[in-house]
Amino acid sequence: MIYPTRRTILITAGSAPAAFLLGVFAPGYWFVGLVFLGFLIALLVLDAALGAAGRDMAPIVSGPMSAAVGRELALTVSVRAARAPPRWCEAALDSHYLLAAPQGLRTRIVLHGGEGETTIPLVPLRRGTARLETVWLRWQGPLGLVWKQRRLSLGEEIVIVPDIRALRERSADFSHRDMLHGLTARMQIGEGAEFEALAEFQQGMDRRSIDWKQSARHRRLLAKEYRTERNNNVIIALDSGRTMCEPLAGLPRIDRAVGAALLTAFVALKDGDRVSLFAFDSHPRVSSKPVSGARAFTLLQRLAAGIEYSERETNYTLALATLTTGLNRRSLLVIFTEFSDTISAELMLQAVGTLLKRHLVLFVLLRDEELEGLAAAAPETPEAVTKAVTAAALLRERRLVVGRLRRLGVHVIEAAHDQAGPALLNAYLGVKQRNLL
Structure with a gap:
């Protein structure tokens, strides 16, 4: 595709008033405007012919084909010109709803010796598979009068997986058996x-x-x-309903929960326990049998990556009843959830009450820092007063529900989104050391 540049448009727009004035004050020279227009068209044809043709410009897009949700990745766009390379060109990628581009999807590439490259930073917003279908490349002719554009199909896929950065950073500590309990080997023999x-x-x-x-x-x-007992059952239940899919610090709550859940699952598998994964909204969506051994972590990671984002309300009664079906021994139930009103919380409390007779239940709640900020901010306008009162009421209801859970005997963890993983891990190790299972 060839089309005029901004320079050509400005020249054409500037010549129109000049041709009009020439026709008014010197009618005998009206043909000068036609001559100038023909000369401009000849320059456009010459500029299009002298520059690099579409087949001479070859863009190549490369980069990691797998990325963690919320972690920035960089795609490299490289260009090679086979003939008459321009000094620079522009490249652009098509957008995808799973990816955000903080600096935009269009970039400028400076060519040296017919070659050049640049990077486009992207941030995955949700888990899934982002498919990049098309890349556009455009460059100007030697005179800067025409744009030449080439469109190529990519068909590249970026698999967006749960973020396990914390697990990778601390894998050296977790791989050491004594670090799992924070005790010496002698004390491990005496505990349990x-x-x-x-x-x-x-x-x-x-x-x-x-x-x-x-x-x-x-x-x-x-x-x-x-x-110390081994082979305990650890069941991680993830609420993937509407409330858990709402954004928290830029990412859905469910993705924050998945990262913390996988961190604890890895440690539990290394410690010899059996771990299973369960996800639910209005119905159970993901359910795995208890697995053991460090090699089973790949299976749990793959199942966690397949948890879908739901817009349905959470059905705690059906989910928890299904969860405990077939559990013949006392287990640790780790439940990631969020409640937005007292009605849904009441149904949750009724369902949890039946679990406490046989199992140890641990709830993980992510603190809503935005809501706490609204409640703590000094209201200066009527709108700010309304937001502060509403936020304070929601937080008060949340504290009431958390208090009722603790009085029932449920262990509750409230932590910021970036501290949920370590907080859950410490709670799990505390349960093991105190022999609560």
Whole structure:
């Protein structure tokens, strides 16, 4: 495609008044305007012929084909000119609803020796597969009078997966078995409730571990040694309903929850526990059987990446009833959710009450920093007063529900979106050390 540049349009627009004045004051020279127009057309044809043709310009788009949601990635656009390279050109990519371009999708590339490249930063907004269909490339002729444009099909896909940056950054700590509990190997043997062996009592051991009957039989003090339980069931339930899909600090809440859930799942698998993933909104959507071993983390990551964004209301009664079906032993249920009103919270409380009779329930709630900021800000206008009162009422209802959950015996974690993962991990390790399972 060839079309005029801004310079050509300005020249043409400027010559029209001159031709009009020439026709008014010197009618005998009216043909000068036609001569100038023909000369301009000849320059346009010459400019189009001298510059690089469309087949001579080859754009190449490269970059990571997988990215974590919320983490910036950079696509590299490189251009190579086979003949008559221009000094510079412009490249543009088509947009996709899963990707945001902070600096725009169009960039300028300076060519040196017929080659040049630049980067376009992109930020994934949601999980899924973003397909880049088209790249446009345009450049000017030597005289700068015409644009030449080439359109190429890309067909490149960028798979957007959950963000596990925290897991990668701290993988060296998690890979060390002693770091999972924060205790030494000697203390791990002495903790827990599962009997390991009898050993001779030594100074510094807990006197409550002395087995008096065996000590009397062997005529020396013997103490029981315990080991930390393994193979516990850890079920991570993710609410993917309408409220959890609302944005929090630029990303949906569900994506924040998925990152924290995968961090804890990785540690639990490394520690020998069995982990399963469950996602629900109005109906159960994702359900996996309990898996064990570090190799099973890939399966959980793939299932978490497939959790869809829903616009439906959450049905806690159906979801939690389905979740506990087939659970024959006491398990740790980690539930990521959010409630926007007392009615939905009341249904949630009724459903959770039945779980506490047999299982240990841990709720993870993400603090709404925007709502807290509205409630704490000094109101200066009537609109600000309304926002502050509404935000304070919502926070008050939230605190009432959290208080009722804790009185029922539910462990509740309230943390900022960037601290939810470490907070949940610490709570999980605390449950293991206190033998609550």
